[in-house]
Amino acid sequence: MDTRRLYSFVRIVDAGSITRAADILHIAQPALSQQMTSLETQFGQQLLIRSKQGVEPTDAGHALYRHAQVILRQVESAQAEVSVVGRALAGGVSVGLAPYSTATAIALPLLARVREQHPNILLHINENFGGVLSEAMMTGRMDLALLYDAGPIKGVTFERLLTEELVVVAPFGTGLAGESGSDISLPEIAELPLLLPGRMHTIRKVVEQAFGRAEQQPNVVAEVESVMTLSEAVRTGLGATVLPWSVARRVMDVEALELRRIEPGIEVHVSLGTPANQPLSKPAEAVRDVLRTVVADYVKGTNASSQYPADGSITAARSSPAANRATLAAT
Incomplete structure (x- = not known):
């Protein structure tokens, strides 16, 4: 297998055009077309559909594209690992x-710690939704991720690192039931205009599962995917939201x-996800170890963090050494 042809194939699919890919790769178009003809001959399948509008992968081409990404990433990892044997990880x-x-x-402490301990490792941080991150790990385009583990995902191994309880966040004067600092029930939350992610x-x-168990329906007035937009919307009184306390404390005033606190409590679990079907490279293993340490330090720091601003009746988090949990707890 000539990996150069695989690399060219991936670039063609990404560009959607052999002409554009030839410019990107600095290869003459006839030579690039010949590479694709040789690749199709090798697999005995048509891989690309050519038209005046460009090229589209066939079903066989889609399958090869997925495998090619994994293969090329493994080759890149092998080259990097072999080249630094006996030297610093890179x-x-x-x-x-x-x-x-x-x-x-975790992002900034992780970046700082990796720069300090492994300066030759190029760290790429991608903030995205769990489904996107899981698919990237399954296809070999991502080494590891911190994400919510709502359930088993084929091709991804989860290692739970911490658990957080969700809280209602609302401007003062919104009309929350009960006294300030008291718990709030799901029927009471159902009366609020909620701003939630999709x-x-x-x-x-x-959140919807918890409402379903209580036979209630949340009043979702807007779906907001941006944390910063959500923060501004809540601050200006457009509605309330539900977030982990640590997130609210970090991005909101x-x-x-x-x-x-919500009664009964609603929890989310944050886990370290890694590809289940391929081993991590040595640099990725090193970053994974740093990530575990950073999360452990974060949990310890959260234990000593400030209390709820309303009346100090609830602490921000508490850790259980056995489970390495970070949860909200009443003082």
Whole structure:
């Protein structure tokens, strides 16, 4: 197998045109077309459909495209690992982080720690939704990710690192039931205009599942995928939201907001995901170890963090050494 042909094939599919791919690869178009003809002969299948508008992969081409990405990434990892035998670890490592989660608070400490301990590793951080991150790990385009584990996902191995309880976040004067700092029930939350992420996001799923068990329906008035937009919308009084306390504290002006625990509690789990069908490279293993340490340090720091601004009746988090959990707990 000539990996150069595979690389050219992937670039053609990405570009959607042999002409554009030839420009990107700095290869004459006839030579690139010959490479694709040789590749199709080798596999005994038509891989590309050529037209005046460009090229599209056939079903066989789609299958080869997926495998080619994995193969090329493995070749790149092998080259990087072999080239640094006996020297410092080097090479690219991609880490995915789920939005609306504690994972995003890990990004800067992770980057700093990797730069300090492994300066020759090129760290690529990608904030995206769990489904996208899981698919990227399954296809070999991502080494590891911190994401919500709503359930088993084929091709991804989960290692749970922490658990967080969700809270209601609303501007003061929204009309939350009960006294400030008291717990709030799901029927009471159902009276609020809620701003939540889309239905594919784990937070939205677990919230709707909790409402379903209580035979209630959340009043979702808008779906907001941007954490910063959500923060501004809540701050200006457009509605309330449901978030992990650590996320609300990091991205919102909690001094101007009211935060309430939900009764019964709603939890989300943040896990380290890695590809199940292929081993990590040495640089990726090193980043994984750093990531575990950063998360452990984050949990310890959260234990000593500030209390809810409303009246200090609830601490931000508490850790259980056995499970390495970060959860909200009453003082």
